[in-house]
Amino acid sequence: xxxxxxxxxxxxxxxxxxxxxxxxxxxxxxxxxxxxxxxxxxxxxxxxxxxxxxxxxxxxxxxxxxxxxxxxxxxxxxx
Numbered sequence: 001x002x003x004x005x006x007x008x009x010x011x012x013x014x015x016x017x018x019x020x021x022x023x024x025x026x027x028x029x030x031x032x033x034x035x036x037x038x039x040x041x042x043x044x045x046x047x048x049x050x051x052x053x054x055x056x057x058x059x060x061x062x063x064x065x066x067x068x069x070x071x072x073x074x075x076x077x078x079x
Contacts, residue, residue, distance in 0.1 A: 005065065005067055005074070005076070006038060006064050006065050006076045007038065008038040008039065008040040008076055009033070009037040009038055009039070010029070010033070010037070010038075010039050010040065011039075011040045011041075011042065012025060012026060012029045012039060012040070012041045012042070013042045014026070014041065014042065014043050014045075014048075015042060015043060015044040015072060016044065017043070017045060018045050018047070019045055019047040019048055019051055020051075022041075022043045022045050022047075022048035022051070022052060023048065023051050023052055023055045026039075026041050026052055026055075026056060026075075026077070027055065027056065027059060029041075030056065030059075030061055030077060033078065033079065035079050036078070036079070037078060037079075038064060038076055038077065038078040039076070039077050039078065040074055040075070040076055041074065041075040041076075041077060042072055042073075042074050043072065043073055043075075044071050044072045044073075048073075049073050052075055052077075053066070053075070056075075056077050060079075061077050061078065061079060062077065062078055062079065063075055063076065063077050064076040064077065064078060
């Protein structure tokens, strides 16, 4: 996975939420994207670091980048 920050259209900051909520909020937000748009998801939930990539790819979305930042992780996800 490339660790660069791509351009994105929206940010979902779900720091402080524990699983399963980061995945649920992420999938909900992705459902509102138009084709070609990218969502930045920022989380500090260690379980979400694994669960978000698994679930979003299972639902047909693409992770463009994962960028660690101290205790946080940013995912850049689109169609």
